[in-house]
Amino acid sequence: MQSTAPTIAAYLASLPDHAHAVLEPIDALIRRMLPSATGSMKYGMPTFELGKDRYLAYNAQKNYFSLYVDPTVVARHKSLLKGLDVGKSCIRFRRADQLPLETVEVLLADLR
Template sequence: MTENQNSEAVEAYIQTLPDTYQEDVSQLRMLILDTLPEARETFAYGMPAVTVTDDDIVCSYKAQKHYISLYMDVAVVTDHADDLAALNCGKSCVRFRRYEQLPEEAIREMLRETAVKQKKANTE
């Protein structure tokens, strides 16, 4: 798939979501793409994902029955546990019901940290 086809596929995915999630997932997508302008959208494990290298996924996200999950690097989620304390977090995921619950600046920092880490790993 080309980048344009991937973006269209992500948009189509969002359109299939219940109305209650479409706006929140769209806002999350825009936050990710705004934070990482060099990012490419793709699909991995049946959900939208974002890459900055050919090998690694910076994050992926999916609307579940009761919440939206944002999957990220385990170490980065752990390092930002204090910023995410108000949310339901797993080892590598941040779960939220509404976009407004997300600590935007912390998520932006987490995305940047992961992207830098992956770029560095790919140049070594």
């Protein structure tokens, strides 16, 4: 679902508790591992840019969560994402334990 929140902080604050508990640690990990990434709200979701052609984003949908990562990174780490609904750049999951922070950390390290 697209949010009308003007900032990432406002987006996270607007989430129901269960969604906030899943996405806030991902946001914190992104900020810790990619401090030079520029974060903003684009397409109604938190988006982080790492140069002109590299990006990542996350979102809470109605029935699942999405993490959007550069397609080349997703392709390189398909084995880590086994069992998840994975598109070209979108990783969909319903619970935090389906996409552990350790896996997100590997994806983010590949974006550096």
